[in-house]
Amino acid sequence: MPVIRTPAIVCTVRRHGEHGAVVRVFTPDHGLQAGYVRGGRSTALRPVLMPANVVTAELRSRVNEQLASLTVxxxxxxAPYYTEPLAAAAFEWVTLLTAAVAPEDQPFPRLYAALSALLDLVCAAPSARWWVRAMVDYEALLLAELGFGLDLTRCAVTGGRTDLAYVSPRTARAVSLHAAGVYAEKLLPLPAFMTTDAEPDWEQLLQGFALTGHFIERQFFADRRADVLAARGLMIDRVKRIAV
Structure with a gap:
């Protein structure tokens, strides 16, 4: 692998040895990259290697099969936003999710741009409602970028594009209010903001989380990585505390 020098978002940091760390970073042109940071657990580097931080990363490896050496x-x-519990939970979930499911060495420029914008919004938005909507959108985009996108453009039953109110938990396709009929209780609610410019209330935002969460769990975390989903649960619990 040639030397890669690139902007990157820190996603996960795992202790390796007495002083080092294996760090996964998300980059605009090289996707998810993993590398060993010498002294990554040191006092100097711990504030740098915080998930959601932006770094300039340099990765070097003699052979492709070898874990790259990473300097940042x-x-x-x-870091200042980690003092706010909801922001901290958002950082932890979205970076952990990205590191857990994005294939390494594959570029996802749209996903990188969306992640960068979302993290900025968590820091700058005057109300959490602004970035919660962006979080739902990011989860939906991640599903789409990895080949599991929701089809919210037309009704799976009638082909119509209006009155879309539900999503099939099996096919991920939208269903109109009229077509759902007696099966509505078996379908997932589709909040209007996911198909229009409508401004969502908290109930609709939580419906959005329920929708994307169903497919994230099914596609990526069936029978594994309960710790990742626990981070999502913590974030949503904190959202619910302010959803009044």
Missing amino acids: ELAASR
Whole structure:
């Protein structure tokens, strides 16, 4: 692998040995990358290697099968926002999710841009409602980018494009209010903001989380990685506390 020097978002940090760390970073042109950071657990580097921070990353490896050596320089710190429990939970979930499901060495420029914008919004939005909607959108985009996108363009039964109110938990396709009929209770509610510019209330935002969460769990975490979903549960619990 040639030397890669790139902007990157820190996603996960795992202790390796007495002083080092294996770090996964998400990059705009090279996708998810993993590398060993010498001294990654040191006092100097711990504030740099915080999930959601932006760094300039340099990866070097002699052979493709070898874990790359990674050095980092801090470009933008989001550490101050870790003092806010909801923001901290959002950082943890979205970076952990990205590191857990994105294939390594494959570029996802749209996903990188969306993740960067979402993290900025968590820091800057005057109300959590602004970035909660963006979080639902990011989860939906991630599903789409990895080949599991929701089809919310037309009714799976009638082919119509209006009155879409539900999603099939099996096919991920939208269903209109009229077509759902007696099966409505078996379908997932489709909040209007996911197909229009409608401004969502908290109930609709939580419906959005329920919708994307169903497919995230089914496609990526069936029988594995309960710790990742626990991070999502923590974030949603904190959202519910302010959803009044």
